[in-house]
Amino acid sequence: MAIAMKGFHSLRIRVVKMNKPFISLCPEITRAHALTLMEWLEDERVTCFLSDSRDVSRSIEQAIDRTQSPILTHLFNRGGRFFMAYDRHDDPVGFVRLIKTGPDCEIVLAIGNCDKWGRSLGARTIREGMKLAFLEMRAERLIARIHPDNARSLNAFLRSGFVLESETPLLKSFAMTAGRYLQFLREGAFGDATGIYITEIDKVRLECLIVLEQGPAVVELEHELERAIVVKPQQVARNVVTMNSRALLQLDDEEIEVALVYPEDADSSAGKHSVCSDIGAAILGYQEGDAIDWRISDRTRRIEIRKVLYQPEAAGDFHL
Missing domain, CATH: 3.40.630.30 (Gcn5-related N-acetyltransferase (GNAT))
Structure with a gap:
């Protein structure tokens, strides 16, 4: 487990996976x-x-x-x-x-x-x-x-x-x-992007979740959990996508607003995407300005985190 150092809020790490080989x-x-x-x-x-x-x-x-x-x-x-x-x-x-x-x-x-x-x-x-x-x-x-x-x-x-x-x-x-x-x-020895952050509470909940869920997106989610930097909820930067956050994304040429939720709250027609879905697993832990390539619905899409519209930790909603 890696815990953020004092002053974490002042950090802004830009992760651009698209410049690395993608398979x-x-x-x-x-x-x-x-x-x-x-x-x-x-x-x-x-x-x-x-x-x-x-x-x-x-x-x-x-x-x-x-x-x-x-x-x-x-x-x-x-x-x-x-x-x-x-x-x-x-x-x-x-x-x-x-x-x-x-x-x-x-x-x-x-x-x-x-x-x-x-x-x-x-x-x-x-x-x-x-x-x-x-x-x-x-x-x-x-x-x-x-x-x-x-x-x-x-x-x-x-x-x-x-x-x-x-x-x-x-x-x-x-x-x-x-x-x-x-x-x-x-x-981070594989040279992948290392700047994704997950709160201690989210990590514990998600580790329990992946034991019960199956599918390619769950494999990706477990991979992201293993490589993430784990921080206390009070220390996570305000522009990081945490669980139950809402974010404005650029999905290729389309701008969409999504909420990152647990499977029981998912409703893709309302923009609520499960963390066990392709989009959900993709955006967890990234920050505003980050861009990633991710395979969604059998084709590779480019996702940019344009803005975090709501984050529970930033709003003091630590019970979510």
Whole structure:
């Protein structure tokens, strides 16, 4: 737990996540995705370090031939979970596969769009994979097995905090534990924006809430709770979005007013968004002037906190 220092009210931290590499992992796999994957797997630059690339390509072709369904997610999730990786422009740039065996989970990934190499998308994809492995699949350890000549992958996993466990002339095995991952989140070691603030009361309530709730937004919420700076309600800056706050947002080109509420009070038609919704999980803890990229309703949106119109702590409403 991190407690704010005296004088916190005078601080103003601008967080601009949009300048950092952005990746979102999407579980739905369509026929169009399958064709894109086959195209990537025909590129030797992509496949040269993938040990099972031929088998994967053949399996994809067979899956397409077997069904006329536009959605192939169930076929790709056999033996593990498969995700397409999108950049902030909603273009597919790669894929991730997570295979859980007991407490361990193995991660396999590739940035298939070679035009996007060199932009740190691989490291960002690894971090999104860790988020799912540890916070959704509840793995205790995440393993990556990498060819020694695959310099890009080696560097990306090392930068993401993985530790070398064993090696042979043909394979290096790296691992990340759940405890190490959470420690990195809390210390801001991944280089993500660290300027989000949550009150002690909100944190306790939200930790109880996420035990009962499920869904992608809840995973994002838990991630934000783990990396947030925790402050006393009396110390939180007046321009921070706390629970039960109302804020004016710029959502792409649209200006909207929202209230951040608990699930039982949610009514999106009235602008009351649950903290377990995409928008709710996105804005918690940010300040006026902050801008973030966030995936909402299957597409990436840019959100700016224009103004905090009401904050319970600033109004002295500590009972809310």
